[in-house]
Structures are given as C-alpha cells and as structure tokens.
Amino acid sequence: MPGIMFAEVTVSTSFIVIAYLSILAMAVLIIVALFDPGLRYRVSASPSESNDSDDFLHMLEALVDAKVNQTTRLTVLTNGPTFYEAELEAIRGAERSVNLEAYIFQKGEIGQRFVTALTERSQAGVTVNVVLDGVGSAGVGKNFFSDLKKAGGNVVWYNGMKWNKLPHFNNRTHRELLVVDGRTAFIGGAGVADHWFKDKSKHPRWRDTMVKVEGDAVPHLQATFAENWLESCGEVLFGPDHFVRQECERQGDVLIVNSTPSGGGATRARMLFQVLLASATKTIHITTPYFLPDRSVIDELVRAARERNVEVVVLVPGKRSDHMLTRSSSRHAYGKLLKAGASIHEYEPSMIHAKILLIDSIWGVVGS
Known part of the structure; x- marks a missing residue:
C-alpha cells in the first residue's frame, strides 16, 4: 500500500491581513459602483x-466645447440594408484611408463583407485602421481579420481583457464610427453584425439609424476616432490622408460632441x-x-x-x-x-x- 504524505503549509499573519484588506477594498469598490447616485x-x-x-x-x-460646423451635408440612412451598402460603397471607393471604430463587430455575412472590402483596399495601398472594443467585440477573435492584417491593415482592441486593465474594465468605447479619406463619415447606433442586416429565424432585423456626414464636420469625427486609436495603440493619427479641409452646401449648423x-x-x-x-x-x-x-x-x-x-x-x-x-x-x-x-x-x-x-x-x- 503506497504511503500517504501530508504537507503543512504555514501562512503568515501579515499575508492574511493583506488578503482580507484586499477583499474588503474590492467589495467597497463594487458597492460604490453599483449604488453611486451619480451627478x-x-x-x-x-x-x-x-x-x-x-x-x-x-x-x-x-458649453460642450464643440465647434459649430456650417457647411455640412447630412444624409439619414434607415436600417441595415441601406446603411451597410452605403458604408461598403464608401470603403470600396477609398483612396487614402479608412478608419473604423465599433463596439460590436461580429462574425457573419455582413462582417465578412466588411473584412473583404477592407482587405481589398489595404492591398491597394490604402491605410486601413480598425478599433474594436475589447468586450463588445470579444467574440469575433483575431483570426477573423488575418487576411486584412496580411494585406497591411491594422486591427487593435480598445481596453482589452488583460489583468492590468481591471481597474478600468468598464471604460468601454461604444462608438460606431466610420471615416473614409477624411471626407465622408458615418455615425449612429449600429455596429457590424447580421442582426442589423437580415432576419434570423423568429428574430426580425433590428431597427436602427445611421447618418452619413460630409463637409466640415468630418475632421471632428476623425478626431474622435483618433482619440481611441491613440489609447489603443499609442499612435497619434495625423496628416492629409486623414484630415481634409472641405465644405458642402449649408444645410444647417452641426456640432460634433466628443x-x-x-x-x-x-x-x-x-x-x-x-x-x-x-x-x-x-x-x-x-x-x-x-x-x-x-x-x-x-x-x-x-x-x-x-x-x-x-x-x-x-x-x-x-x-x-x-x-x-x-x-x-x-x-x-x-x-x-x-x-x-x-x-x-x-x-x-x-x-x-x-x-x-x-x-x-x-x-x-x-x-x-
């Protein structure tokens, strides 16, 4: 019969005190986060x-520290089949840069169409930058963008799930933003996923709205993208490939509130x-x-x-x-x-x- 060995492990009092204090501090942080009355x-x-x-x-x-833009054209795009086609058309026509930021980017038919269009533009020498939220887009996986990366495209994750990010875990980017050549932008409520694009089983396609932006407001949307691009990869986005001075016929006053x-x-x-x-x-x-x-x-x-x-x-x-x-x-x-x-x-x-x-x-x- 094999012998049975017992090992005695001694834990110092200091370690136990520190462990209890750490648990208490974490509990306090959770309670404050859940019950903070807010401003x-x-x-x-x-x-x-x-x-x-x-x-x-x-x-x-x-008050909102946002410049009034007076020569901007806005086009309202209703529902996925409309705004996705407009976004893909803009990407396919890109000559200098494509910058895309999304909270939700999922595998699927429309996601693959976006990756294919972005990859083709990257192969043509266009700068392609993609920022995805580390939680909202966690399910898509890095391999989904392998062809884009091989073509020279850049895909980074905003506040990914790493141990050193835990104190700021809830700091997410919920921006759904696309800027092409610094001239055309799309902003609104939709990310890139099939539930915005088509019906599935008993689940009808989601109702959502995006706005196509052209004119002097576009550089301010580009600056919005640049903020999270910097935080994700440490690079300051700058230069004429991204920031273009342009004007359109005046439709009204536009503020980009970052x-x-x-x-x-x-x-x-x-x-x-x-x-x-x-x-x-x-x-x-x-x-x-x-x-x-x-x-x-x-x-x-x-x-x-x-x-x-x-x-x-x-x-x-x-x-x-x-x-x-x-x-x-x-x-x-x-x-x-x-x-x-x-x-x-x-x-x-x-x-x-x-x-x-x-x-x-x-x-x-x-x-x-």
Whole structure:
C-alpha cells in the first residue's frame, strides 16, 4: 500500500491581513459602483434665448466645447440594408484611408463583407485602421481579420481583457464610427453584425439609424476616432490622408460632441441633453433602446410637460428588446412621466436600437 504524505503549509499573519484588506477594498469598490447616485444635472437658469437663436447656439457651442460646423451635408440612412451598402460603397471607393471604430463587430455575412472590402483596399495601398472594443467585440477573435492584417491593415482592441486593465474594465468605447479619406463619415447606433442586416429565424432585423456626414464636420469625427486609436495603440493619427479641409452646401449648423467622462463623471453629451430638454417649448421626442433616465432627466421632462405644456414622446423597445431586464427596469420611470402627460410607446415589429433626440423640430441629436 503506497504511503500517504501530508504537507503543512504555514501562512503568515501579515499575508492574511493583506488578503482580507484586499477583499474588503474590492467589495467597497463594487458597492460604490453599483449604488453611486451619480451627478445631478440642474440647469442654473431657464434658457432666456430661443433655441433657434444665434445666441443659444453660441452658448451651447461653448458649453460642450464643440465647434459649430456650417457647411455640412447630412444624409439619414434607415436600417441595415441601406446603411451597410452605403458604408461598403464608401470603403470600396477609398483612396487614402479608412478608419473604423465599433463596439460590436461580429462574425457573419455582413462582417465578412466588411473584412473583404477592407482587405481589398489595404492591398491597394490604402491605410486601413480598425478599433474594436475589447468586450463588445470579444467574440469575433483575431483570426477573423488575418487576411486584412496580411494585406497591411491594422486591427487593435480598445481596453482589452488583460489583468492590468481591471481597474478600468468598464471604460468601454461604444462608438460606431466610420471615416473614409477624411471626407465622408458615418455615425449612429449600429455596429457590424447580421442582426442589423437580415432576419434570423423568429428574430426580425433590428431597427436602427445611421447618418452619413460630409463637409466640415468630418475632421471632428476623425478626431474622435483618433482619440481611441491613440489609447489603443499609442499612435497619434495625423496628416492629409486623414484630415481634409472641405465644405458642402449649408444645410444647417452641426456640432460634433466628443464625449468622454471626466474625473468627476460629467460628460459634455449629458450637459447637451439637459440644456436641450430645458430649452424645449413645443416637442421632445426621444427614441432609445435602453431608457434608464436619471432623476435629473425625469425632473426636466416632467417640468417640460407640466409647466411648459411640451409634448413629450418616448419610443422604446417592446417585447423584442435584447435586454429584458433593462426593459423591466425602465418601466419604473414611466409613472412620473405618464402622470405629467408624457406618452411612452413600445416598438413592436423588432428590436429598436436607434438613439435619437428631437427638440422642437429644430434640434436633432444622433449617436451611438
């Protein structure tokens, strides 16, 4: 019968103390993250200027630190078969550079078409840069882009899943952005995945919106891409292949709000939303896949409906929501809004993923 050996391991008291303190510190961080009440956004004074005035535009430009672009052409593209074809056409016509950033990039038919188009352009000598979120696009895998990389294309991951990234694990890029030759850009709610492109079994194609941007706003979208490109690979994007001065026939004033949380949690986009809601005198129309308004937004919407008789309409997903827990949680905000006279509608045909805010038929906000 073989002998049985026992080993006694002694752990120092210091080690145990450090281990318990580490566990306690992690528990505190988790509790703070889950129950942090967040910032309160309260507009100090009701906008005295009409939201279609030059003075209002000047104040907003300063507040969100975004230049007013006055020679920009915008084209609204509805649903995957439309905006994907427009994006692929732009990529195939690229002569100098293609920069793509996505939170979601998945394997599939449309993903393969994008990789094929990007690879062909890279083989033709066009600079191709791709930034994918380390969590949102984790499932696609690096091998999916092997042909693109062999052709000279660059694929990097934003805040990938590494041990030294743990303190900033929730710092994700949710931008869905494509810039071609520094002249044409696409921005909106859709990444690259088949559920935006076609029906699958009992799941209809998602409803979403992208906007094609041409003119003097494009360099500011390129600068937005450059921010996360730098953070992902350490390279500052610069030069005429990426930044081009151009103008289009004026359609209206355009602001590109590049929004990243500050150390205290404030964002320029959030300030923009609060001021626009406070400025509304006729209509507030919101389309969002994940309606989880904080107290500041709810209070502003209630004031708009009750005190200024503003028409407040919110469109959210119905039973086809991709996050049923979020849908259930969002319904807790309905009571105050409905009592104030707002109307809330659930979109039934499919999952609606568009993120759009319309104010008084004057201001429109679209993003990712």
